Amino acid sequence: MPLIELKxxxxxVLKDINLIVRDKELLALVGPNGAGKxxxxxxxxxxxxxxxxxxxxxxxxDHTPPHKRGVGYxxxxxxxxxHLDVASNIAYGLRIQHYPEATIEGRxxxxxxxxxxxxxxxxxxxxLSGGEKQRVAIARAIAPFQKILLLDEPTASxxxxxxxxxxxxxxxxxxxxxxxxxxxMHDLLGAEEIADRxxxxxxxxxxxxxxPGDIFFNPRTRMVSEFIGMPNILDCxxxxxxxxxxxxxxxxxxxxxxxxxxxxxxKIAIPPHDIYISDTKPPGPALNRYRATVTEIVPLRSVVxxxxxxxGNSLLTELSMEAFDEMDLDIGREVFVIIKLRRLRxxxxxxxxxx
Amino acid sequence: MTFxxxxxxxxxxxxxxxxxxxxxxxxxxxxxxxxxxLISERTLFSIRLSxxxxxxxxxxxxxxxxxxxxxxxxxRFPGRQLIDTILELPMIVSPVALGAVVLIFFNTPxxxxxxxxxxxxxxxxxxxxxxxFITTVGIAIRLIKAAMDEIPVRYEEVARTLGAxxxxxxxTVTIPLSKKGIIAASILTWAKALGxxxxxxxxxGSMAMKTETIPIAIFMRLASADIEGTAVLVLILITIGLGxxxxxxxxxxxxxxxx
Numbered sequence: 369m370p371l372i373e374l375k376x377x378x379x380x381v382l383k384d385i386n387l388i389v390r391d392k393e394l395l396a397l398v399g400p401n402g403a404g405k406x407x408x409x410x411x412x413x414x415x416x417x418x419x420x421x422x423x424x425x426x427x428x429x430d431h432t433p434p435h436k437r438g439v440g441y442x443x444x445x446x447x448x449x450x451h452l453d454v455a456s457n458i459a460y461g462l463r464i465q466h467y468p469e470a471t472i473e474g475r476x477x478x479x480x481x482x483x484x485x486x487x488x489x490x491x492x493x494x495x496l497s498g499g500e501k502q503r504v505a506i507a508r509a510i511a512p513f514q515k516i517l518l519l520d521e522p523t524a525s526x527x528x529x530x531x532x533x534x535x536x537x538x539x540x541x542x543x544x545x546x547x548x549x550x551x552x553m554h555d556l557l558g559a560e561e562i563a564d565r566x567x568x569x570x571x572x573x574x575x576x577x578x579x580p581g582d583i584f585f586n587p588r589t590r591m592v593s594e595f596i597g598m599p600n601i602l603d604c605x606x607x608x609x610x611x612x613x614x615x616x617x618x619x620x621x622x623x624x625x626x627x628x629x630x631x632x633x634x635k636i637a638i639p640p641h642d643i644y645i646s647d648t649k650p651p652g653p654a655l656n657r658y659r660a661t662v663t664e665i666v667p668l669r670s671v672v673x674x675x676x677x678x679x680g681n682s683l684l685t686e687l688s689m690e691a692f693d694e695m696d697l698d699i700g701r702e703v704f705v706i707i708k709l710r711r712l713r714x715x716x717x718x719x720x721x722x723x
Numbered sequence: 724m725t726f727x728x729x730x731x732x733x734x735x736x737x738x739x740x741x742x743x744x745x746x747x748x749x750x751x752x753x754x755x756x757x758x759x760x761l762i763s764e765r766t767l768f769s770i771r772l773s774x775x776x777x778x779x780x781x782x783x784x785x786x787x788x789x790x791x792x793x794x795x796x797x798x799r800f801p802g803r804q805l806i807d808t809i810l811e812l813p814m815i816v817s818p819v820a821l822g823a824v825v826l827i828f829f830n831t832p833x834x835x836x837x838x839x840x841x842x843x844x845x846x847x848x849x850x851x852x853x854x855x856f857i858t859t860v861g862i863a864i865r866l867i868k869a870a871m872d873e874i875p876v877r878y879e880e881v882a883r884t885l886g887a888x889x890x891x892x893x894x895t896v897t898i899p900l901s902k903k904g905i906i907a908a909s910i911l912t913w914a915k916a917l918g919x920x921x922x923x924x925x926x927x928g929s930m931a932m933k934t935e936t937i938p939i940a941i942f943m944r945l946a947s948a949d950i951e952g953t954a955v956l957v958l959i960l961i962t963i964g965l966g967x968x969x970x971x972x973x974x975x976x977x978x979x980x981x982x
Contacts, residue, residue: 413884415880415883415884433883433888434880434883434884435883435884435885435886435887435888435891435892436886437884438886439884440884440885441880441881441884443877443880443881445875445877447875447877447878447880447881449878449881449896449900450900451899451900460882460885460895461885461886461887464882464885464886464887464891464895465886508881508885509884509885511885512885512886
């Protein structure tokens with residue numbers, strides 16, 4: 369039975385949203401600003417009125433007020449209570465629901481240990497760093513034994529390293545506590561790291577909801593394809609294991625060397641921004657460097673999309689407007705292309721996505 | 724003269740004006756007379772009556788103001804704008820006029836009924852409570868609403884998702900967070916009630932040892948050309964008033980440093 373079900377939900381920008389979130393699933397709602405992501409969370413939490421139906425475990429929740437829904441909510445601005453110390457912030461939900469003091473103490477300690485914030489117990493929110501506040505807010509949101517957690521841009525305000533670390537930690541904690549969670553994120557890469565499924569939302573409509581790999585290798589709409597950066601998908605005809613965790617894959621008349629421990633790759637996705645163009649021969653070894661011919665130039669607002677042909681393989685690349693102006697590229701011109709994958713996305717067997 | 728110097732000079736000029744006015748009270752200062760007037764039964768009665776009525780009126784005002792301010796701060800409902808405008812009444816209409824309106828009301832059938840079957844307000848101590856209440860409650864609501872507007876609704880939403888009913892969220896989050904603002908508003912309301920004259924004299928009259936609050940005592944002494952006595956009572960009123968405002972300043976400063 370699905371834990372959360374939204375049926376024909378309408379509210380402001382949202383147009384007839386239907387969504388099923390499975391028990392213990394981590395679902396990421398991803399999309400540009402104004403897509404309606406936070407509104408969906410507010411509807412599930414009961415913080416706003418709406419048309420349509422929200423069901424938890426098959427039970428209609430539409431007339432259940434927020435405090436009886438049992439839904440934890442990590443707001444983007446965290447909103448830690450400034451008049452309470454860390455331990456009291458975490459204990460707030462338990463106290464308000466009249467849990468026995470021993471249970472409260474045990475739960476608060478358990479969560480502070482799990483989130484490594486025990487040393488902050490007596491501190492007040494004003495004196496905490498961004499990452500610490502985030503941890504306290506997470507502990508507070510799940511403390512009253514919530515089985516559903518909504519997270520609005522949980523790591524958006526943190527630096528990249530802290531954000532990545534906290535995301536992984538949070539993901540492990542949610543899995544351990546068997547919590548069903550819906551994350552709102554604008555960053556697809558972050559969503560990929562933690563989500564079981566990703567829903568791409570655009571202008572109040574769910575464009576695609578599927579496992580991260582399906583979105584990369586099978587974007588169903590033009591919008592999704594644009595949103596994920598229109599990656600080049602290469603079918604691999606042949607693979608040859610090189611030494612020290614490297615593999616050479618052949619796609620058409622191109623060979624690419626990738627860091628990979630296994631022996632077979634069926635498909636790889638190369639985002640356009642991982643393909644660099646140079647009008648002069650780049651120095652260094654010839655690894656993943658090719659001669660190519662420019663076949664198409666599409667200027668956009670801040671970047672220029674350029675299609676190049678490498679031995680019969682057509683690849684889409686992106687150049688900043690400044691770089692494009694400096695290079696003076698034209699259709700038919702020969703250039704040098706370098707592939708530098710910041711993250712390897714590949715299919716090992718069919719239907720088996722990795723990142 | 725630069726604009727900076729000009730503006731600073733202007734603020735000093737205003738300060739000097741008030742300073743000179745206060746100092747002029749001491750022109751009629753006479754040590755023994757001051758002391759005699761201060762400990763006279765009539766003066767002590769006025770002080771006691773003023774402190775008592777202002778405190779009761781403030782408690783009732785704040786009791787009514789807290790939920791009203793919360794409603795105006797948090798909810799959108801029909802008539803909200805109208806209520807918000809009416810709250811300005813004590814600020815735009817002179818207290819004498821407000822008092823006159825109350826007196827007129829007590830001459831209408833519902834007013835007569837209330838006076839005969841309920842509490843007799845006209846020319847009694849209850850009239851002082853009423854006068855102070857009607858002139859302060861609007862201001863109390865306005866001040867407390869301002870304090871509550873400062874508290875983001877988000878805190879209450881968080882409390883709701885953690886299992887708090889709207890009432891529990893109000894008492895465990897909104898009230899503690901706006902506590903200092905409510906106390907500051909209460910002190911200002913109290914100071915306003917303490918100095919209330921126009922409505923009080925209209926509703927409760929000016930009866931020595933009966934409805935004689937400090938402002939009314941000042942009026943009565945001035946009317947009987949008792950300049951020394953007037954100066955003493957004004958000094959008492961100024962001391963209490965400025966002391967209160969200084970307390971509010973201290974409280975507001977602490978509030979600011981906390982947030």
